[in-house]
Every structure is written in structure tokens, then in C-alpha cells.
Amino acid sequence: MIKKPLKYNTVLKTFKIGGVHPPENKLSAQAPISVLPLPEQVIIPLSQHIGAPAIPTVKKGDRVKAGQLIGQAAGFISANIHSSVSGTVVGIDSVTDASGYARPSVIIKVEGDEWEDTVLEKAEAKKPGDYSKEEIIKAIAAAGIVGMGGATFPTQVKLSPPPGNKAETLIVNGVECEPYLTADHRLMLEHGEELMTGVQLIMRALDVRRAVVGIENNKRDAIELLTRLAAQIPGVEVCPLKVRYPQGGEKQLIKAVTGKSVPSGGLPIAVGAVVQNVGTVYAVYEAVMKHKPLVERVVTVTGKAVKNPGNYLCRIGTPISKLIEAAGGMPEDTGKVISGGPMMGKAVMSTEIAVTKGTSGVLLMRENESRRPAYRNCIRCAKCVSACPMGLEPFRLMLLSEQGLTETLEQERVMDCIECGSCSFTCPAHRPLLDLIRLGKNRTGQMIRARKAKNQ
Amino acid sequence: MSNLTMSLSPHIHNGDSVEKNMYGVLIALIPAFICSVIFFGWGAIIVTAVSVAACLIFEYLIQKYLLRQNPTIWDGSAIITGVLLAFNLPVSIPLWIVAIGALVAIGVGKMSFGGLGNNIFNPALVGRVFLLISFPVQMTTWPTPQGFATTDAVTGATPLAIVKAALASNGTEAASGATAQGPQSVSEILAAHGITVPDMLYGNMGGSLGEVAAIALLIGFAYMLLRKIITWHIPVAIFATVIVFTGILHLANPEQFAGPLFHLFTGGLMLGAIFMATDYVTSPMTHKGMWIYGIGIGVLTVLIRVFGSYPEGMSFAILIMNGLTPLINRCCKPQKF
Numbered sequence: 191m192i193k194k195p196l197k198y199n200t201v202l203k204t205f206k207i208g209g210v211h212p213p214e215n216k217l218s219a220q221a222p223i224s225v226l227p228l229p230e231q232v233i234i235p236l237s238q239h240i241g242a243p244a245i246p247t248v249k250k251g252d253r254v255k256a257g258q259l260i261g262q263a264a265g266f267i268s269a270n271i272h273s274s275v276s277g278t279v280v281g282i283d284s285v286t287d288a289s290g291y292a293r294p295s296v297i298i299k300v301e302g303d304e305w306e307d308t309v310l311e312k313a314e315a316k317k318p319g320d321y322s323k324e325e326i327i328k329a330i331a332a333a334g335i336v337g338m339g340g341a342t343f344p345t346q347v348k349l350s351p352p353p354g355n356k357a358e359t360l361i362v363n364g365v366e367c368e369p370y371l372t373a374d375h376r377l378m379l380e381h382g383e384e385l386m387t388g389v390q391l392i393m394r395a396l397d398v399r400r401a402v403v404g405i406e407n408n409k410r411d412a413i414e415l416l417t418r419l420a421a422q423i424p425g426v427e428v429c430p431l432k433v434r435y436p437q438g439g440e441k442q443l444i445k446a447v448t449g450k451s452v453p454s455g456g457l458p459i460a461v462g463a464v465v466q467n468v469g470t471v472y473a474v475y476e477a478v479m480k481h482k483p484l485v486e487r488v489v490t491v492t493g494k495a496v497k498n499p500g501n502y503l504c505r506i507g508t509p510i511s512k513l514i515e516a517a518g519g520m521p522e523d524t525g526k527v528i529s530g531g532p533m534m535g536k537a538v539m540s541t542e543i544a545v546t547k548g549t550s551g552v553l554l555m556r557e558n559e560s561r562r563p564a565y566r567n568c569i570r571c572a573k574c575v576s577a578c579p580m581g582l583e584p585f586r587l588m589l590l591s592e593q594g595l596t597e598t599l600e601q602e603r604v605m606d607c608i609e610c611g612s613c614s615f616t617c618p619a620h621r622p623l624l625d626l627i628r629l630g631k632n633r634t635g636q637m638i639r640a641r642k643a644k645n646q
Numbered sequence: 647m648s649n650l651t652m653s654l655s656p657h658i659h660n661g662d663s664v665e666k667n668m669y670g671v672l673i674a675l676i677p678a679f680i681c682s683v684i685f686f687g688w689g690a691i692i693v694t695a696v697s698v699a700a701c702l703i704f705e706y707l708i709q710k711y712l713l714r715q716n717p718t719i720w721d722g723s724a725i726i727t728g729v730l731l732a733f734n735l736p737v738s739i740p741l742w743i744v745a746i747g748a749l750v751a752i753g754v755g756k757m758s759f760g761g762l763g764n765n766i767f768n769p770a771l772v773g774r775v776f777l778l779i780s781f782p783v784q785m786t787t788w789p790t791p792q793g794f795a796t797t798d799a800v801t802g803a804t805p806l807a808i809v810k811a812a813l814a815s816n817g818t819e820a821a822s823g824a825t826a827q828g829p830q831s832v833s834e835i836l837a838a839h840g841i842t843v844p845d846m847l848y849g850n851m852g853g854s855l856g857e858v859a860a861i862a863l864l865i866g867f868a869y870m871l872l873r874k875i876i877t878w879h880i881p882v883a884i885f886a887t888v889i890v891f892t893g894i895l896h897l898a899n900p901e902q903f904a905g906p907l908f909h910l911f912t913g914g915l916m917l918g919a920i921f922m923a924t925d926y927v928t929s930p931m932t933h934k935g936m937w938i939y940g941i942g943i944g945v946l947t948v949l950i951r952v953f954g955s956y957p958e959g960m961s962f963a964i965l966i967m968n969g970l971t972p973l974i975n976r977c978c979k980p981q982k983f
Contacts, residue, residue: 207981212658290652369658441983451983526651532658539652559658560651566664566721567763572931573662576877581982583931606983611656618662619763625654 202407204432205442208579210612212435212533214408218372218492218499223380225503226516228300232275232507233544234260235287235295239336240343241267246296252279256505257306257483260296263334269344269547270334271296274485274505276304288529288536288543295544298507313479318390326395326478333477334547335484338469339363339374339438340530342548345470349395351459358462360393360401361447362471364416365431365438367406368531371551373488374468376501378405378412381472386419388475389426396464402447403428403468406437435533436610440465442579454606469550489513489545493554495521504545510552511541525560528553533611566619574613574623580606584613584623591630599634607631664762667926668722670875674866675729675921681859682733685791689737690855696741698728700748708757715761723762727751730770733856733917734961735777738789743781747773767968768925771961778961788852804853805841805912807957809904831901836908846911856917863916876924879933883940884919884947885910891948903952915947918960928968935971935978942967 237243244261248254254273261271277300284292321329331346351357362385366374378385389401403420405413407430420426429447431437441452443465450461458465466474469487476482485506492499497518504513510529514520520541528535529549574584582603590599604627613623682690705724709717731751735744751773759765778785788804803811812835830838845851851858870876888909895903909915914922923929923943930939943963950959 207983210660212660445983454983524650526653526657528655528657530655533656535655535657537650537652537654537657539650553657555657560653562653562659566718567761569664569667569723569763569926570929570931571667571926575931575980578980579983581980583980585931603982609655615656615658615660616662617659618664618667620659620663622654624656628654 202430202432203446204434204437205439205445205579207581208577208612209434209436209442210577210615211433212369212615214433215369215492215494216372216375216408217370217494217496218490218501219375219409221372221376221498221500223376223488223501223503224516226505226508226512228275228303228505229508229512230300231280231509232298232300232505233285233295233509234271234274234298234507235285235293235544235546236261236271237293238271238342238506238546238548239269240341241265241269243294244268244271246282246294248273248279248282248296250279250281253277254279254298255304255306257309257485259483263331263344267344267347269336270332270483272334272483272485273298274507275300277301286539286543287546288538288549290536290539309482310480313384313387313475316479318387318394321391321394321478323395323397326391326474329478329481330395330474333473333483335470335473335477336547337467338473338487338547338550339467340534340548340550342546345466345474348464348466349392351396351464355459356462357396357398357459357464358400359448359464360389360396360398361443361463361465362389362401362403362468363438363440363443363465364403364405364409364412364468365443366409367433367435367438368533368535368550369435370492370553371490371531372492373490373501373550375409375412377468377472377488378409378416382412382415382419384475385416385468385471386423386426387479388471390423391474391478392466392471393425398464399425401426404431404437404443404447405429406431406433408433435612436579436608439579439608439610441608454603484547487545487547487549489549490551491517492551493521493524493556494559495523495556496554497521506547507544509542509544510538510549513545513552514541514554521554521556523557524554525557526555528555533615534609562622563620565621568621569619571618573616573618577612577616579610579612580608582607584627585621587630588621588623588626591626591633594633596630596634596637599630600638604631604634605638664721664723667875668726670870670873671726671921672722672729674869674875675726675733675856677862677865678733678856678859678917679729681862682737682855685858686737686789686855689789692741693735693737693739693744693855694729694732696744697732697735697748698725700745701725701728701731701752704749704752705757708753709761713757713761718762721762724752727756727769727773730856730917730921731773733921734770734774734854734914736785736788736854738787739784743777743784746780747777750776763927765927766972767965768922768928771922771965771968775961775965790852791858804957805836805839805846805851805908806951808839808841809835809908810951810957813902832904832908833900836904843907843911846908851912853912854914854917857914860911860916863920867920870920870924877933877936879936880924880929880940881919883937884915884923884944887941887944888915888948891945892952895948895952909948909951913951913958914960918947918964919943922960923964923967928971930971930974930978932975932978932980935974938974938978939967939971942970
């Protein structure tokens with residue numbers, strides 16, 4: 191039998207402007223997902239999503255089971271929070287999370303591993319077609335699922351397009367363009383079938399007939415596996431993508447897969463696309479087929495000096511120090527701990543911060559990789575302009591941000607910036623382009639909101 | 647456990663630096679430098695060394711004592727200015743004139759605007775044009791290539807100047823009625839002076855230090871493209887414009903106008919297009935802007951060369967377009983997502 195050649199050698203799809211190619215450093219790509227032992231205590235922030243924090247439904251001293259609701263979504267854009275362990279609530283306090291802000295969190299002392307009775311150990315013997323659209327969306331909302339690629343936008347909202355908009359294509363984001371991170375890669379390799387079920391469930395929820403799984407071409411094993419699995423499902427296909435950062439940016443991925451550009455300030459649904467990360471798709475599968483809330487996720491622990499870079503399935507609320515321990519401990523010359531990847535991740539102050547729904551990785555950087563050199567005059571080389579995937583002029587946006595020229599920043603489309611960091615990554619003068627652009631973007635956003643409020 | 651570094655993303659960098667780019671340009675200039683040494687001997691080394699040293703010294707003094715900054719003379723930019731200034735000078739130039747050129751280039755062209763990154767005009771060209779206007783005789787006395795031979799230098803004109811002068815004398819002869827030889831066509835003029843295309847390609851002709859060997863400059867261009875120091879847009883836009891413009895003129899009247907190859911390989915066109923017009927600081931930031939800038943340089947160069955009173959127009963063309971660059975940047979925005 192002649193095997194149908196995969197699209198490796200043809201010209202791969204990609205986004206059209208800008209982008210960079212940082213060293214991939216996927217150190218943990220071959221490390222299978224292992225289950226992290228339960229910690230003694232978990233810290234579960236009530237705000238692990240974009241939108242209003244959840245309202246606690248437990249109090250100090252309560253006994254909880256794994257999978258039990260402990261925070262009720264507060265409003266349309268919000269998400270339920272569940273206990274990831276069984277034990278006793280020892281307090282509801284403000285605890286610093288990866289963002290550096292203190293947020294109300296439920297602290298639970300772990301006792302045993304008892305699960306809520308409704309959570310099934312094995313998936314229901316049903317087909318995706320046996321569930322109705324409403325059932326699926328309801329299960330997703332109940333399970334507190336949010337975008338697990340890092341944006342943490344409540345998934346049920348994304349699956350309920352505003353009136354007048356119709357989704358045409360589900361795009362599954364298996365790109366994982368951040369260097370070092372391999373959590374999505376391993377998930378695709380080890381849970382391909384469950385993912386395909388999840389894809390079908392979301393297709394049903396969105397009422398679309400087409401789904402495309404976008405995967406960067408540095409994960410050939412995942413492309414091969416999912417292509418084989420997708421061949422049996424009508425409407426589902428796998429699209430290998432050029433290895434180019436930020437291929438996994440929502441707008442970039444839509445452009446690469448469909449050729450359509452999401453307009454400035456618009457949502458993907460404007461071009462008929464809904465993008466879901468593979469981690470989210472897996473969570474949807476578990477929520478619908480196993481009635482299991484989002485209480486655990488795969489986290490990559492990695493870094494050049496880490497003894498055993500690996501991928502761990504861990505409960506939400508686990509301190510990242512436990513993950514570091516499992517990967518062989520904190521290397522002596524660690525200079526920086528990053529929650530997420532090196533391009534968009536956040537440096538954290540301590541290793542006691544907890545894993546949340548959006549934590550894709552823990553990256554330990556050596557002391558000599560941790561500090562930036564002093565920055566110099568802009569030499570106007572235009573490398574940042576070539577690198578920007580949104581067609582902006584980072585050197586100019588930085589200057590305007592420094593000068594506080596908010597109106598001009600708005601005209602120069604600063605709000606289009608996706609904060610991918612390609613500009614700062616590229617700048618030969620080591621200028622803190624994105625740092626200042628973020629500041630300018632923040633101020634411009636405030637100005638726009640103030641103007642809207644005034645006009646209402 | 648709180649001695650962790652806190653900083654915003656991105657946490658990695660591609661390792662590029664100002665120095666890597668600047669010294670990359672200098673590496674790209676090596677082939678042209680070797681050619682100039684082969685053609686002009688010790689003089690080429692001495693003029694270049696004096697120019698570079700003077701640029702470094704003036705930059706150091708200005709940064710240290712006038713601007714009270716920490717001198718950054720080793721970032722490579724002052725060395726490039728020194729080399730490019732030297733490459734735009736004839737080998738017989740008195741060394742004190744070289745030093746004056748370096749002072750104007752660094753002092754007026756660069757530091758008065760605030761140093762690297764802030765200047766509007768290419769510093770080396772500011773120096774060169776200042777010298778051309780102030781010392782026209784010394785700046786247009788071109789020894790023909792002698793290598794390291796110790797014979798007395800023979801001076802001659804550059805091919806551009808030869809053609810310009812001969813064409814001009816056609817006009818005066820015709821006016822005075824003295825038609826001893828009759829008007830000469832461009833090809834007759836070139837043949838009479840033994841100027842061939844291979845000579846121009848390898849640099850075997852009169853001219854400034856670094857402008858004579860087109861092939862060496864093209865090697866430098868290839869190197870910079872390979873290292874991604876510059877993009878191809880500006881040089882290609884200039885070459886294309888000059889080829890098209892002089893091609894049309896040549897087809898219209900081959901007697902009066904030299905062909906594209908002559909214009910491409912003579913004067914400072916190659917040096918200017920590859921190394922001076924592509925100066926980061928003084929050229930546009932977007933590809934569209936680079937095309938406009940390159941076309942502008944091409945058109946102005948040909949206009950000055952063919953219709954102006956100077957035989958060579960590259961320096962003026964680049965400086966004029968340098969002045970227009972802020973406007974070009976304002977008009978040419980990058981392709982939107």
C-alpha cells in the first residue's frame with residue numbers, strides 16, 4: 191500500500207507578515223506526561239480567568255471533595271472554580287499569583303483523594319452526536335473551562351457567538367509556538383483520540399461542519415497521529431504549519447489556516463472562526479463525557495539547567511515548587527522563574543505561586559540568561575518593523591509611549607499589538623520596546639474606555 | 647528565594663547587537679578595501695587609517711568633553727564612517743584634508759544631532775561633500791591605479807569626468823566652429839581613453855579609494871544580505887532605476903548618453919547604493935519607503951550626472967533623499983495585518 195505522503199515537503203501554511211524564529215529548545219518533547227503526586231496544600235485563586243472573580247461557596251473549616259464547586263461564576267464573563275483536591279478549607283485569603291497581584295484564593299489542606307460522586311472515572315459510552323448543543327455548552331460552563339493557551343477567556347462565552355455572527359470553522363490550536371513548552375505536544379500525542387472526541391463536541395456546540403487542527407511542523411509525530419485519527423472523522427483535518435513565532439497567536443493562526451484577516455479591533459467570529467487550544471479541547475472532552483470539572487492540567491517544567499525537563503499532569507493550585515522538585519529540583523544558578531514560555535510568560539517572584547488554569551509551563555532560566563543588557567540608542571535598523579506580525583512600527587510606538595502621546599498611539603493602532611515580544615526579541619540595541627508599548631497600550635485603553643463612558 | 651530577576655516578557659533575545667551589525671558592515675567592506683590597496687598601494691592604507699583614526703578621536707573627544715557622555719566609539723559606527731569617508735576620497739588627498747573631513751563627518755554630520763541613531767544625513771557623505779566644495783582641486787585629482795609601484799603617480803580623470811568633459815567640449819567646439827576632430831560620441835570617447843567594461847568591473851580606473859572595484863562591492867553586498875544586516879530593497883531600487891533611466895536615454899541618443907553598464911560601474915554608484923544609501927539611521931523603515939528612497943536616489947544621480955555640472959551625483963542624491971527620509975517614513979506605513 192502506498193502511504194499518502196503528508197504535506198511536509200510542500201510549502202507550509204503560515205501567517206503573512208513579520209514573525210521571528212527563536213531557538214525551539216523543546217527539551218521535554220520526548221518526556222511522557224507523568225502524574226504529579228498530590229501536594230500537602232493547594233492555593234486555588236478565585237480569579238483564574240478574564241472577567242469577574244468567582245464568588246466563594248465554601249468557608250474556612252469546610253470539608254471539600256475533588257471536583258466540588260468552591261467558587262460560583264459571577265456574571266457572563268466569569269468561570270466556575272472547583273476544588274482540585276479533597277481536604278479541608280483552611281482559609282480564604284489574598285495570595286499573590288503569577289501576575290504579581292494578590293487575589294482572593296481558597297487554601298485547602300489535602301486529605302486523601304476523594305472525588306465528587308458525579309465525576310466519572312471512565313467516559314460515558316456515548317457518541318459526541320448523542321449530546322445536544324445546549325447540553326455541551328452547559329457542561330462546559332459548569333466545569334469552569336477557560337482558554338488554556340494562556341488567555342483564560344471563559345470557553346462557554348466563546349462558544350456562544352453574539353447574535354448575527356455565525357461560526358464556520360473551528361480552529362484547534364496545537365501550534366505551541368512558544369519555545370521550550372511541550373505540554374500541548376504531549377497532550378496531542380498521548381490523548382489524540384480524546385482530543386478528536388472533544389473536537390467533535392465543540393463542532394456540535396458551534397454547529398460547524400469544519401474543524402482544522404493547526405500544528406507547527408516541528409511536531410511531526412503529533413501531525414502524523416492526528417492526521418490518521420482525523421481521517422476517520424468527516425470535516426476534521428490537520429494543517430501542518432511553518433515553524434514561525436507567533437504562529438499560535440489567534441489572528442496569526444486564523445490567517446495561516448483560512449487566509450482571512452481578523453479586522454483591527456474585531457473578534458475571530460467576524461471571519462467565521464473560533465479558535466480553541468488543544469488543552470481546552472481536552473478539558474471539554476472530560477467535562478462532557480466524564481462530568482469532570484477543570485481541576486488539573488498538563489504543565490511543562492523546563493530550562494537549560496533543569497535536570498529532568500518534563501511534562502506533568504498536576505492539580506490546579508499546586509505550588510510550582512512541587513513541579514520544580516519533580517523535575518529534579520531548582521538548579522543552583524537559577525536567575526529567573528517564568529510562568530509560561532520565554533516569549534510571553536511572566537517572571538514570578540517566588541516558587542510558591544500556584545498553578546492555575548492558564549499555566550502552560552514553568553521555565554527556569556539560568557542567571558546568565560536572566561538579565562538584559564543595557565539598552566542603547568535606536569539605530570533605526572527597522573528590524574522591529576520587519577518582525578512585527580501585526581504590521582506596526584514598534585520603534586515609533588515605544589517613542590510615543592515614552593512621550594505619552596496617547597492619541598497618536600491610538601492612530602498608530604497600538605491596540606492591535608498582541609504583545610508577542612517579537613520586536614524586543616529582535617532589537618539589536620536591546621531596547622525595551624514591548625515594555626513601553628504595553629504601558630502606552632494600557633493608557634490608550636484607559637483613554638478609549640473613558641471616552642466611551644463619556645459618550646454613553 | 648527572592649533574588650529572582652523580575653522582568654517583563656520576552657525573556658529571550660536573538661543575540662543581535664549594534665556591534666554585530668556595524669562590524670558586519672566593516673567585514674563587508676574588506677573586499678573593496680583589498681582592491682583599493684591593490685590599485686592604489688600604501689596610499690590607500692594610509693588615507694583609510696587616518697580617516698578612521700580621526701573619526702574615532704573626534705567622536706571620543708566630542709562625547710567625552712562636549713556632550714559629557716560615556717564614549718561609545720567602539721560600537722563600530724565611527725569606524726564605518728571613517729572607512730566610508732576614506733573610500734570617497736582620492737588617494738593623493740593631503741592627510742590634513744582627510745582629518746578635516748572626519749571632523750565635519752563626525753562633528754557636524756553625526757554628533758551635532760545627538761550621535762548614533764539621531765543624525766539625518768549620512769555622516770561620511772556630509773564630510774565628503776564638505777571637502778568636495780571646500781577643496782575642489784584636491785578632491786578631483788585622481789591618480790590612476792599604480793598599485794605599489796614607486797613611479798611618480800600619473801593623474802587622470804574618472805571615467806565620468808572624462809565623458810562629461812569631452813561631451814562639454816563637443817558643445818564648445820561646435821559653438822566656436824572649430825571642428826578639428828568633429829563631435830565625439832560616448833563610445834568614441836571611452837574607446838579613445840581605453841575604458842572597457844571589465845576595467846570598470848574590477849576597478850582598473852581612476853577614482854576614489856573604495857568606489858573603483860564594483861565586483862568587490864557586490865561581494866560585500868552579498869555578505870550583508872546573507873547576514874541579514876540589510877535588505878536588498880534599497881540597492882536594487884537604485885540599480886534598477888539607474889539601469890532603466892540611463893537605458894532610455896541611451897536608446898534615445900547613444901551618441902550623447904552613455905549606457906546603463908557605464909553608469910552602474912562608474913563613480914560611487916555601487917559604493918553609494920550598497921554601503922551609503924543603506925545606512926540604517928538615514929534610510930526609510932519600510933520596504934515601500936525603501937523603494938521610493940532608492941528610486942529617488944537613482945533618478946537624482948542620473949539627473950546630476952547627465953544634466954548637472956558635477957560629473958558625479960551619487961553623494962548629492964543620497965543626501966537629498968536622506969533629507970526626505972522622515973517624510974517618506976511618515977507616508978509609508980508597513981503593511982497592515
